[in-house]
Amino acid sequence: MSPNGQAYLVKPDAPEGATRFPQARLAPLSNHRTIYVSGTACCRPDGTWPGVTETADGKHILDIRKQTAAVLENIDNIIKGATDGKGGIHNLIDAVVYVLDMESQYAGMNEEWNKVFKTRDSAPARATIGVKELPDPRMIVEVKAVAVVDI
Template sequence: MSPNGQAYLVKPDAPEGATRFPQARLAPLSNHRTIYVSGTACCRPDGTWPGVTENSDGTRTLDIRKQTAAVLENVDNIIKGATDGKGGVHNLIDTVVYILDMESQYAGMNEEWNKVFTTRESAPARATVGVRELPDPRMIVEVKAVAVVDM
């Protein structure tokens, strides 16, 4: 069983699709703590913004792949910090991904997601929601998550 519990797949023999997540995840029974991770962006604690390039003409270039990778790394670091290193991104049981443009960003976000979660069995349950805007104009993806970690 994965550290984030057992995956429930409606059709376990179905081929992996373009995205990897189960229909549900059963949290493990144990001496565990539940960590509720607030909406997390790509911004690092040092103030840098991976996936954001400030252009000389005052515009910005925003990269969904780099931002998604940074967001997932930030979520991993938050869980590690909250659990003294006992947990990480692979303890996630539920996530909500917010992106600004499904048509142009969904595939790139999924590519990075699938690098971290290589099978549906290891991935948390997930919803992806297209939103009109996020709290900072440099953000094009945000993740809110729940993890369960054995303590």
């Protein structure tokens, strides 16, 4: 079984689709700790912004793939830190992804997501929502998530 519990799929034998997430995820039956990860962006604790390049005129070039990879790495580090290294990104059971522009950014976000979660059997339940704006103009993706880690 995956460290984030058991995937529930209405048709488990159906081929993998373009997106990788089950219809639901059953939390493991064990002694565990639930971690509720606040909305997380690409910004690092040192103040750097992966996926954000500032031009000479002060504008920003924003890369959805680099930002998504950084967001997922930040979440992995948060879970590892909160569990003394016992858990990580693969303990996610639920996630909500917020993107600014579904038409131009969803595919790139999903490509990075699928690099981390190779199959829907190991991926958390997920919703992806297009939003008008995020808290900082350098942000084009934010993820809020829940993880379950055995203690």
